[in-house]
Amino acid sequence: MSLDVEQIRWIAHLARLELADDEIDGLARDLNAIVSYMDQLQQLNTDGIEPLAHPLDVKNVFREDVPASSLAVDEALASAPDRRGNYFGVPAVLD
Amino acid sequence: MAMMDTSAAEIRQLFVGGQASAREITHSCLEVIRQRDGNIKAFLHVDEAGALDQARLVDEKRARGEALGQLAGVPVALKDVLCVRGQPTTCGSKILASFTPPYDAHVVARLRQADAILVGKTNMDEFAMGSSTENSAYHTTRNPWDLERTPGGSSGGSAAAVAAGEVPLAIGSDTGGSIRQPAGLCGIVGMKPSYGRVSRFGLIAYGSSLDQIGPFARNIADAALLLACVAGHDARDSTSVERAVPAYAQMSEQPLRPLTIGVPREFFGAGLDGEVEKAVRAALEVYQGLGATIRDVSLPHTRFAVAAYYLVATAEASSNLARYDGGHFGRRATMFDNLIDMYCRSRGEGFGAEVKRRIMLGTHVLSSGYRDAYYVKALKVRRLIKQDFDEVFNNCDVIIGPTSPTPAFKLGEKVGDPLAMYLSDVYTISANLAGLPGISIPCGFTGSGLPIGLQILAAPFEEQKLLQVARMFERETDWHDRRPG
Structure with a gap:
């Protein structure tokens, strides 16, 4: 199933990526080639197979809630763009 | 002192024994980097001042008669994917050009505790996405064996720095082969530990269920020494396991007996270079000569591994890289209309082509209507791939095959064809899907003098066995002693 330019624009919107028109054309070409390669997985019958999201069988790792020092404000803000x-400065979230 | 051919273990001995100061060792290392790195371009930042400061501290420690760490006085390079407090940490990306982390990654803290000298950050594919280091936003690193060719990737800078003799040790990260493949293409030792063996705290995330940190070295004992320093549980990474860390550095010199080696027929199919196959078959004969039983085995889902891997890895990447939005750190676009526009423009300007491609692919395969067909399907195939390995390890100690289907390819050769680049990872990615430890060791050269890597895989947490089996081969051969001209 092939992706058209409108779908590429929709995915870019979901991914919060601004793309130039020539990038969109290139991505349409590349992603279609890659996705059609991925489509070979559909040949494989995986009925009844549990998905494996993670190689280790660990879940819900808890630790004690121990107070500790955290980063100083100046350190935390040292790489802030604004x-x-x-505080971190950002444009207004609500108009 | 001539550092280029000295092993990490020897450097530590020279330092501990008083024959060299950490300052002399560090100066010598920095001098070699100055001489050679103009051609190789392995480093993104060389931290001369920081390295010399650390050397002074380690020298003072020795002068006071204090206990010295496992890597006392030994220069180590770090892939630029690891956070180092107060040092530039770019991950090979423009979006992090101005980022200086306020903390050290767990492995960095461990290396400082071991009294290592951290000399700088090495080049890599942007966000570790690539197999040639050509996706770095900064420059292209060259293979020390042939400057026209790639050192591999994504940890190409670390591999090239070790192969060129600029440092005895380096740290890399491996999400789909990014330690083993460049080690193979550069003729050195590179090891990916089991998933969970090394804490990922402070490692800039790519595919969180796949990423592991591991060592590069010019021999197996040095790789074991570096692994021993960084392995073990860390409460800040809940996927780092609470298992005792075996004494990797006290490696057995005895051949493992009995030893059964599984040789997957799927690793010797179409696409495998003839010279690579010949070298790997010759290596298997060396093992046979040491009493090993060679068993023909099958990993039947191997042909689906590249597809499953790139679905899982890009899905995880699209989520992990959502944090680069121009808000709290990293590059923010200068012109934008509102908050969403700030995100879109900052990311559009800050990410390179391959990173955008993978974010797009990952977003697509997780999006409504496609998730079950792609992402969940890939996770089911992932289980089948893991079951294939489990079955083989019921009857075999290790699996051996080529690290990569070809020797180092030419720079530029695969840049225009992302799928061809992905397919070059065909033998390494399954180990990440299954969480296995793997190592690449030198096993020969092509007629034109390019190194060939032998990959050995073991069951999860059998790093010791992996090292012992690798060492058996190293003792019998001298491929690891060759140096680029």
Whole structure:
């Protein structure tokens, strides 16, 4: 099943990626080649097989809730693109 | 002192025994990097000041008569995927060009405790996505054996730095072969531990159920020494297992007997270079000569592994890389209309072509209407692949085959064809899907002088057996002693 330019734009929207028109054309070509290669998995009957999301059989690893020191404000904000006082500056979320 | 051919174990001995100071060792290492790295371009940042500071501290420690760590005075390079407090950490991406982490990765802290000298950060494919290091946003690293060719990837900088004699040891990360493949293409030792053996805290995430950190070295004993320093549980990574860490560095020199080696017929099919096959078959004869039983085995789902891997890896990547949005750290676009536009533009400007491709693929296969057909299907195939290995390890100690289907390819050869690049990982990716430990060791050269890697895989947490089996071959051969001209 092939992906058209509109679907590529939709995926880019979901992924929050701005793409130039020539990038969209290139991605349509590349993703179609890759996805049609992936489609060979459909040949394999996997009825009754449990999905394996993770190689280790570990779940719900708990630890004690012990208070500890955390990063200082200046360290936490050192790589901020827009530091405003003790906060990260971002555009308004709501108009 | 001439450092280029000295092993990590020997350097530590020279330092501990008082024949060399950490300062002298570090100066010598930095000098070799200055001489050679102009051609190889293995490093993204060389931290001269930090390395010399650390050397001074280690020298003072020795002068005070304190106990010295397992890597005392030994220079180590780090793939730029690991956070180092106060040092540039770019992950090969423009989006992290200005990022300096406020903390050390767990393995970095361990290396400092071991009194290692951290000399700098090595080049890599952007966000570890690639098999040639050509996807770095900064520069192309060259294979020390042939400057026209790739060192492999994604840990190509670490592999090239060790192969060129710039450092005795380096750390890499392996999501689908990113330690073993460059080790094979550069003629050195590279090991991916079992999933869960080394803490991923401070490792910039790509595929979280696949990523592992591991060592590069010029011989197996050095690789074992470095693994011993970084392995073990860390409460900050809940997938790092609470299992005792065997004394990897006290490796057995005795051949493993009895030893049954499984040779999967699927690793010798179409696409395998004739010279690579010949070298691997010759290596199996060496093992036979040491008393090993060679068994023809099958991993029947191997032909589905590349497809399953790239579905799982890109799905995980699309989620992991959502954090780079220009909000808290990393690059933010200068022009945008609103918050969503800030995300889209920052990511569009900051990521390179392969990273965008994988985010797009991963987003697609997780999106509504496609998730079951692609992502969940891939996870079912993943279980079948793991079951194939479980079955073989019921009757075999290890699995042996080629690390890569071909020797190092030319720079530029596969850049325009992402699928061809993905297929070059065909022998290494299954181990990540199943969580197995694997190692690549030198097993020969092509007629034109390019190294060939032998891959050995073992059942989860059998790193010791893997090292012992690798060492058996190393003792009998001298491929690991060859150096690029």
